[in-house]
Amino acid sequence: MADSRNTIKKTSKRLKGVRNENFVAEFMTELLSAAQMRAIEQAAIESGEVTGLELMERAGQGVVEAIFAEWPELAVSPAAGGEGGVAPRPAGPDSPQDICEQKKLRAVVLCGPGNNGGDGFVVARLLKERGWEVEVFLYGDAGKLPPDAKANYERWLEMGEVTEYDGEFWMDPSIYREDSVLVDALFGTGLTRPVENFNAFGWVTQLTEWRLSPENRGAAYPAPRVVSVDMPSGVCADSGRRLYSADPPFDLEEISADLTVTFHSKKLGHVLAVGPYYSGKVVVQDIGLCEDHEWRKANWKQIAKQFDAPFVGLLAKGYGGHKYSHGHALILSGRPGRTGAARMAARGALRIGAGLVTLAVPPAAQAEVAAQVTAIMLRRVGDATALTKVLEDARFNAIGLGPALGLDAGAAALVAAALEAGRASVLDADALTLLAQDAALFSKLHENCVLTPHAGEFRRLFPDIAAKLETAPVQGPAYSKVDAVREAAKRAGCVVLFKGPDTVIAAPDGRCSINSAQYERAAPWLATAGSGDVLTGFIAGLLARGFAPQSAAETAAWLHVECALEFGPGLMAEDLSEQLPKVFRRLLSQP
Numbered sequence: 001m002a003d004s005r006n007t008i009k010k011t012s013k014r015l016k017g018v019r020n021e022n023f024v025a026e027f028m029t030e031l032l033s034a035a036q037m038r039a040i041e042q043a044a045i046e047s048g049e050v051t052g053l054e055l056m057e058r059a060g061q062g063v064v065e066a067i068f069a070e071w072p073e074l075a076v077s078p079a080a081g082g083e084g085g086v087a088p089r090p091a092g093p094d095s096p097q098d099i100c101e102q103k104k105l106r107a108v109v110l111c112g113p114g115n116n117g118g119d120g121f122v123v124a125r126l127l128k129e130r131g132w133e134v135e136v137f138l139y140g141d142a143g144k145l146p147p148d149a150k151a152n153y154e155r156w157l158e159m160g161e162v163t164e165y166d167g168e169f170w171m172d173p174s175i176y177r178e179d180s181v182l183v184d185a186l187f188g189t190g191l192t193r194p195v196e197n198f199n200a201f202g203w204v205t206q207l208t209e210w211r212l213s214p215e216n217r218g219a220a221y222p223a224p225r226v227v228s229v230d231m232p233s234g235v236c237a238d239s240g241r242r243l244y245s246a247d248p249p250f251d252l253e254e255i256s257a258d259l260t261v262t263f264h265s266k267k268l269g270h271v272l273a274v275g276p277y278y279s280g281k282v283v284v285q286d287i288g289l290c291e292d293h294e295w296r297k298a299n300w301k302q303i304a305k306q307f308d309a310p311f312v313g314l315l316a317k318g319y320g321g322h323k324y325s326h327g328h329a330l331i332l333s334g335r336p337g338r339t340g341a342a343r344m345a346a347r348g349a350l351r352i353g354a355g356l357v358t359l360a361v362p363p364a365a366q367a368e369v370a371a372q373v374t375a376i377m378l379r380r381v382g383d384a385t386a387l388t389k390v391l392e393d394a395r396f397n398a399i400g401l402g403p404a405l406g407l408d409a410g411a412a413a414l415v416a417a418a419l420e421a422g423r424a425s426v427l428d429a430d431a432l433t434l435l436a437q438d439a440a441l442f443s444k445l446h447e448n449c450v451l452t453p454h455a456g457e458f459r460r461l462f463p464d465i466a467a468k469l470e471t472a473p474v475q476g477p478a479y480s481k482v483d484a485v486r487e488a489a490k491r492a493g494c495v496v497l498f499k500g501p502d503t504v505i506a507a508p509d510g511r512c513s514i515n516s517a518q519y520e521r522a523a524p525w526l527a528t529a530g531s532g533d534v535l536t537g538f539i540a541g542l543l544a545r546g547f548a549p550q551s552a553a554e555t556a557a558w559l560h561v562e563c564a565l566e567f568g569p570g571l572m573a574e575d576l577s578e579q580l581p582k583v584f585r586r587l588l589s590q591p
């Protein structure tokens, strides 16, 4: 599990002073698109603070440092006098050359036709200076390399050879050596089309597939460690999606890495879709680009963020407050036999800190619900008219509705009444299906709403947007989940939270964040019946506490994953809310 304390320290330093409109200083890191990264680099180069060549050198250095940090047994210093040229072979048993031979340190660097390939040439040079045996392949025409990559290609030629990268090497057994590293510098943020030359890439895929297949894990015949520069080649930096050939067969090639070393900031593709699977582990290296660039200040709403931790000051309840100062959430329950979902949501709302939580129950379900709740209150709400009446009490400041609500006309009328009351509301499950079926109902959505669809519900609500997201992309940058949720939020006029291991939350004005339950926060056991109902409750509880819709959705989604991590495998939805006290204790005890 992520060490939240470290995360907070690191990210607060990173986005120091950043506040959103509601003074909710969540801790977030930026996730850049390829175009945004290019704009930041370009602004830095144009301002004269750095040259492209310097950035490339730092990028290559960053890759080498990350390799050594990840696998300290591979770390060797540059040979004496080896700076900028061929490392001499000093005599003696402890010379770097001898250490490398002893350890069989060997790198195969695959360079592509752009600046990603340029980074690869820098890595090749720096490793060779440290005595590594380095073999370099170039995919593409050396004459067409962009200037910085060309400069590094030429520097490498002073110390080693470059072989054309074609399909002849796929069975080269020398790569299957202990302590060898395959550096993938084929494509980075510039991947614009699928990798078409299947023969050329076949051996890389075979190699990574071989490495990943369970029967070969721990095999005596060792496979190299695979390190991708910036992006695992074949994966789109903007969407985390693989690019497909427009002409069947949809054979495709991509590299699956143990370690991906990126620069300045993570890219969207590292956290979206299949990006995490292919990236392995992502390390971000600083290449000296300024944090507070004018460009960023002007474009902050367009930059998606990774939600790393909530602002604990806001989660804590202040002294002197009474229950009404923390809001009153109303959760709508379904008919008898279907009340469990709303009860779980209500419990989540109470645990997350709503001052009061009331379940609005159909009269026929009252006995069933009353037998199973204590701190949660009950109100008989037989129909939409009764709901409107209940909501005349302004103290009900947030509504959660949808889980097991039903899909009949009565349920649709309840959704309409809830929306007409204009309260902060979270709509999930059946409420989303009802919205998808009825344009008039959909048009009642307002800016204080949060929609929490999973993939199926998103498809029902926004079929055209979902179709774009589900069509195999044939060119980059591909349409991403971030694009889709931004578009959906704009159309709905409210916050949309699209669930998944890469939960994306967007507001109509374009603000967008990703709650990643991947890498060290992976919690696959969260995909369990009822876990969405608990999330609805968490959001309703935070809305009741006065969180703005976007913040409520972000904070709830983050805490939801944190609860799953706290409990671990074996989790049932009922367990989630019960982890909140432990999670809060851990967060609030931090300095």
Ligand SMILES: NC(=O)C1=CN([C@@H]2O[C@H](COP(=O)(O)OP(=O)(O)OC[C@H]3O[C@@H](n4cnc5c(N)ncnc54)[C@H](O)[C@@H]3O)[C@@H](O)[C@H]2O)[C@@H](O)CC1
Residues within 6 Å of the ligand: 041, 052, 053, 055, 056, 057, 059, 112, 113, 114, 115, 116, 117, 118, 119, 146, 148, 186, 187, 188, 189, 190, 191, 192, 193, 194, 195, 196, 229, 230, 231, 263
């Ligand atoms: N000065 C800079 O701009 C810096 C760039 N950096 C590196 O440069 C990368 C971006 O460089 P580029 O914009 O040149 O992009 P890439 O090097 O990622 O790739 C672009 C090249 O690949 C070709 N291409 C794209 N998809 C292809 C496919 N499927 N098959 C064959 N060819 C394909 C393009 O036509 C173009 O020639 C970053 O990922 C990063 O690694 C870093 O060195 C930091 C500094």
Ligand SMILES: [K+]
Residues within 6 Å of the ligand: 116, 184, 185, 186, 187, 188, 228, 229, 230, 231, 232, 233
């Ligand atoms: K790459």
